[in-house]
Amino acid sequence: MSILVYLEHADGAVKKTSLEAVSYGKALADKLGAGDVIALGLGSIAEAELAKAGTAGASKVLHVSDERLTAGIIQAHATAVAEVYKSIGASTLVLAKSSLGDAVAARLAVKLDASLVSNVVELPDTSAGYQVKRSIYTGKAFAVTEVTKEHKILAVKKNAVDLKTDGAAAAVEIISVNLSDADFAGKITATDKAEGDILLPEADIVVSGGRGLKGPENWGMIESLAKELGAATGCSKPVSDIGWRPHHEHVGQTGVKVAPTLYVAVGISGAIQHLAGVNSSKCIVVINKDPEAPFFKAADYGIVGDAFEVLPKLTEAVKALK
């Protein structure tokens, strides 16, 4: 029995969260003696990118290079993954928790008659049954979840496991799957990519601004700090609601939930809905001129000060570090 890992990619580059899923799969295989870890890429992905799954712990990478799978057509991906899962006799599917991952995994749970656990944060405990710890209530609690089906699908939360990059190179094998027209029931007519190279949900460092920035014309300060840190930029809900920044930068409970290593919040008071989107961050820095801002209670480090005064100094200090 082997473990299959579903790889996601962005513009042909395998996502870091998917490589984390491979590392999780490898650690799971080592713990349970579950056999090989086989990664699966769908659509146009360069061989060198797929081979990264080998360094993260996969012993083999399968590639369905069908161009139609390059876009994330949910049903087609579910059909393709199910066929490969069955053909290799896998017992477990591992993937990264994401918008596409959720949608594909849900259909696969029915197709494969599998137990699906999302937001997984640890390896399973198999000392009595098969129990998996997952994050719930938007990071405010955990549920230790008993998995009752023979087949398992585990969607791993970002940053929940260490990414290993010291494995061997893995051979990439091209395979094909049977896809019908019904699998392509949704036609993607256009894709609008956000500007910038760093995807917010994937970013290791995020710099977010709130109403304390006073207007969209001041966002250059956020972008300058983000550039020095190699960070993605985000914003609070009011900022996206009033149109200062696009919706896809809205970090929070009903926006993008992030789990970076470092989250820097500037001029954001810290409404509970915003905190729910960032509380899985490893380290939180808050800059706000209001010492009573609730965000300080959730922060590791804080500066009470005006963003317009502190941000340029901080950007210079980060630059000087290099």
Place this chain on the structure above:
Amino acid sequence: MKILVCITHVPDTTSKIQFTDNNTKFDKNGVQFIIGPYDDYALARAVELKEQLGGSLTVLNVGEVDTEPTLRKALAIGADDAIRINAHPKDSLFVANQIAQIAKSNGYDLILMGRESIDFNGGMVHGMVGELLGMPSFSPVMKLEVDGDTVKMAREIEGGKEQVEAKLPLIAGCQEPIAEWKIPNMRGIMSARTKPLQVVEPSNDEVATSVSTFQLPPAKGAVKLIDKDNVDELVKLLKNEAKVL
């Protein structure tokens, strides 16, 4: 146009999360329950579509009798009738099976729900229902327009969005900004009292997971404040203490 909107009955986003009975049950004490925020977006868009296209709008919840006020609120917002599957929502598969069973016998053109619940955050039910019904499913959907039997959607992807076109019937897991939340007015609240709320017994007991215990994360330590005139110190701490730079 026959629309089904599936809603969750969840603790208000500001609720303090606590557990009882040796960490095996959610502590409802002092907690206000609401329509799941993502489901609220789905409901608001469904009300707009019904106003635009006519037809019917049914709202469904899998829950015990204490969820009826939440269903009545959905009726006040604009649903025509409600169905409550009389069961504790044991897990995503259980909920998906109940929805699929109702959908099979009612022939909905469009099934909308939130992209995920805000309690268990699984984001699974729309896809499971889609697979159980052999129907296309899309999520997270941030725009949805219906033109005849064609549905034009914008779906969020990491770092942007894609425009998707599909034919009815289909299922969508919704999120903002698909519509503005709607607040029930007095007329809606009054009419909701007399709108039909059907109680149906669950049709399938199958589950794929069960929660053994709940845990809370360790308490957060106090914030370390740095003087605004000494940002170099912050950078040093981030590098040497937190080791995040």
